[in-house]
Amino acid sequence: MKEAAAGKSSLTPIFPAMAGSRLLRPSIPFRFFGAAVIFHVGAWIALFIGADATPRFAGGLGWPLVVLHFVTLGVLAMSAIGASLQLLPVATRRSVGSERWPAAIWWLYTPGVAMTALGMGTGAVTALAAGAVAVVAALGIYAALLARNLVGAKGMPVVVAHGWAALASLAIVLATALALAGAYAGAPTLDRATVIGLHVVFAAYGFMGMLALGLSYILVPMYALSAAPAERPAWASFALAVLALLLAGAAALDFAPVALRTAAAAAGLASVALHLHLMTTALRTGMRRHLGRSFTLVRVAWAMLVASLLLALALVFDAPVDGLATSFGVVVIGGWLLTFLLGILQRIVPFLASMHAGQVGTRGRGLPPTPSALTAARPLAIHFACHLAALALLALAVAVDSALAIRAAAALGTAGALAFGAFFAAAMRRMRRPQAPAGTAAMPGS
Amino acid sequence: MNAGAQGKHWTDADGLHIDVRGLAPPGPLVAIVALIESIGGGVTPVIVHHERDPVMLYGELAERGWTVERIDGAPGEVRLKLRKVGSDSTFRNGQG
Numbered sequence: 001m002k003e004a005a006a007g008k009s010s011l012t013p014i015f016p017a018m019a020g021s022r023l024l025r026p027s028i029p030f031r032f033f034g035a036a037v038i039f040h041v042g043a044w045i046a047l048f049i050g051a052d053a054t055p056r057f058a059g060g061l062g063w064p065l066v067v068l069h070f071v072t073l074g075v076l077a078m079s080a081i082g083a084s085l086q087l088l089p090v091a092t093r094r095s096v097g098s099e100r101w102p103a104a105i106w107w108l109y110t111p112g113v114a115m116t117a118l119g120m121g122t123g124a125v126t127a128l129a130a131g132a133v134a135v136v137a138a139l140g141i142y143a144a145l146l147a148r149n150l151v152g153a154k155g156m157p158v159v160v161a162h163g164w165a166a167l168a169s170l171a172i173v174l175a176t177a178l179a180l181a182g183a184y185a186g187a188p189t190l191d192r193a194t195v196i197g198l199h200v201v202f203a204a205y206g207f208m209g210m211l212a213l214g215l216s217y218i219l220v221p222m223y224a225l226s227a228a229p230a231e232r233p234a235w236a237s238f239a240l241a242v243l244a245l246l247l248a249g250a251a252a253l254d255f256a257p258v259a260l261r262t263a264a265a266a267a268g269l270a271s272v273a274l275h276l277h278l279m280t281t282a283l284r285t286g287m288r289r290h291l292g293r294s295f296t297l298v299r300v301a302w303a304m305l306v307a308s309l310l311l312a313l314a315l316v317f318d319a320p321v322d323g324l325a326t327s328f329g330v331v332v333i334g335g336w337l338l339t340f341l342l343g344i345l346q347r348i349v350p351f352l353a354s355m356h357a358g359q360v361g362t363r364g365r366g367l368p369p370t371p372s373a374l375t376a377a378r379p380l381a382i383h384f385a386c387h388l389a390a391l392a393l394l395a396l397a398v399a400v401d402s403a404l405a406i407r408a409a410a411a412l413g414t415a416g417a418l419a420f421g422a423f424f425a426a427a428m429r430r431m432r433r434p435q436a437p438a439g440t441a442a443m444p445g446s
Numbered sequence: 447m448n449a450g451a452q453g454k455h456w457t458d459a460d461g462l463h464i465d466v467r468g469l470a471p472p473g474p475l476v477a478i479v480a481l482i483e484s485i486g487g488g489v490t491p492v493i494v495h496h497e498r499d500p501v502m503l504y505g506e507l508a509e510r511g512w513t514v515e516r517i518d519g520a521p522g523e524v525r526l527k528l529r530k531v532g533s534d535s536t537f538r539n540g541q542g
Binding site for chain 1: 469470471472473475476479480483498501502504505506508509
């Protein structure tokens, strides 16, 4: 017994239990994260190109629309697909099944996003329409995988409920996306204002927002090492968020739009207040108090979520502020969703890389690297400063209608995105590095 | 034996046991990390009784210098043996 245990300990990898687990092989999630890293750089470069049209952007084809979709489809949804396919099976205890489908999604989705966005930028509606069909097909497959995972999920009912709400929102987003692409291609079907209203609300707050809120109930307590959030307020927050979406959806269909949009923003604020109470409680009571820059970004993102709802109210009441709609877009997409994602991603990537390096270790090469050994502090510090400065400058540029300031923000954002790419590349390189033999590896303490 | 949010703990001939089945995530992760931090650099193996493969636990263990070995458990159970890297693999009853 002693010999057997000792013999095993010299060869046993640190994560042997992963054999046959619900984790996908590393190339699946990391190809989505890698593509997101590239689209992130592309988004800031597209902003530089489209700087003149950005401060007063009010929809329509052009480079500001490319920026919007590079971020939403290329970065946010791309990462959400990779993260949810990896994390939801862990939460629901149901496997994704064949890995061919997640791989097929990536091969369909990635060129589809590029083609859609470039069609938007250049006015090539055929490319736009073809890209949109590929994107909708890929997201349709993703929706089917997500639904199959959520059906019969065991445990974490609040997270599962958020998953269903995100899925229902995705269906609306896809339908409205096809309607918009059809209109650009000369085949309008529905009233454009209605379609855009539904598309914006259900893409930002519905699909992306509900995934962000739901996955936060797993990720934030996990990184803070705190107890699971109280269920009752989490359910109340979920119910209020769904109510807000339904009210905003009805308003987009032109039923008492001012009253319903006001009620939607109020319900959204109440939902967010409960959610943030649970999240800050987790951070305050957790065993890990110092979560570094990643959670500073998460806190900034939460502040921007609240700000986005206040700006939505200002839009409802036609507040006399120039560029208000563009400011709303900057705050909801850049301030909340993108900042939140980048904060979380810089924690998830080293964690997943460490787990997957552990799988490599099953071949008997020794201990895998720790998550902290797979991160890269300097690129993340550069990204942190550049990202926040770029967003602040972008908001200012919109407020004062300055294309020059937009270009400066885009340059800063590009530098930050490249630094984030350096962090990601370092994690991938170190994950594949041969490991030190067990028993001789230096393992940092906590 | 200590039930509740920290799971059930007991000591046996093969190590210090913790049963985290039934805890809502991330309760199992938190309970296991709290236990191994309370042990510190001790040589006591920890036997975890879990109902799922705790994939998110492994990075936390790696950071703290602990290895994991999957061992036989009851049907439907995921049983893990955790050891501090460099510690002696034996455990005499009463040591922990």
